[in-house]
Amino acid sequence: MSDENQENGTRNGQEVPEIELIIKASTIDGRRKGACLFCQEYFMDLYLLAELKTISLKVTTVDMQKPPPDFRTNFEATHPPILIDNGLAILENDKIERHIMKSVPGGYNLFVQDKEVATLIENLYSKLKLMLVKKDENKNNALLAHLRKINDHLAARGTRFLTGDTMCCFDCELMPRLQ
Incomplete structure (x- = not known):
């Protein structure tokens, strides 16, 4: 595929849809990507699809x-991530995930069904937060054991x-x- 086609938003003569993802900006400079786990997760999902050239991805950071003013006018008190597809704004995390899976070209390929992996990663973040807050050796060991399970997998x-x-x-x- 030529660069010219990609720049014009086409793939093999087909129009490539533009998806906009609005994410939280860094609290350090208010411009770069911030430390929001959901924003980063959806950015990675959509970036993979953009790399495969099934979508054109536009990322907008918002200093919360x-x-x-136009952000508050359009989205009131909603916090990012916000996905905009063909003028439709999707504001809730579970709906964003569902939309990527069902409506974004190629998105269904990202959502592999694997109960073992889902169970393996589901409590990792809560263990990390507990370890940081409690500063307890048992919490530290629980996190390390969980990371070992992922590594073993x-x-x-x-x-x-x-x-x-x-x-x-x-x-x-x-x-x-x-x-």
Whole structure:
């Protein structure tokens, strides 16, 4: 595919839909991507699809300490992430995930069904928060044991990512929590 086609928003002569993701900006400078886990997760999901050229991704950061007037006018008290697809604003996390899976071209490929992996990663972030808040050796050990289970899972499967050799929704959920 030529760069000209991608710049014009086409793929093989087909129009590539533009998806806008509004995310929280960093509290440090108010411009770069912030530390919102959901914003980072959906950014990774959509960036993968943009890399595959199934969508054109536009990312807008919003400084929530001083949001622009048009943001408040359009979204009132809603906090990012906000996904905009063909003029439709999706404001809730579970609805964003469902929309990516069902309506965004290629999105269904990201959402692999794997109960073992879902169970494996589900409580990691809460264990990390407990370890940081409690500063307790038992909490630290619980987190380390959980991380070892994830590592053992990857070693046993022999794959680059949690469910195979390509990234999926579980990887996009886990990676922001590990940073």
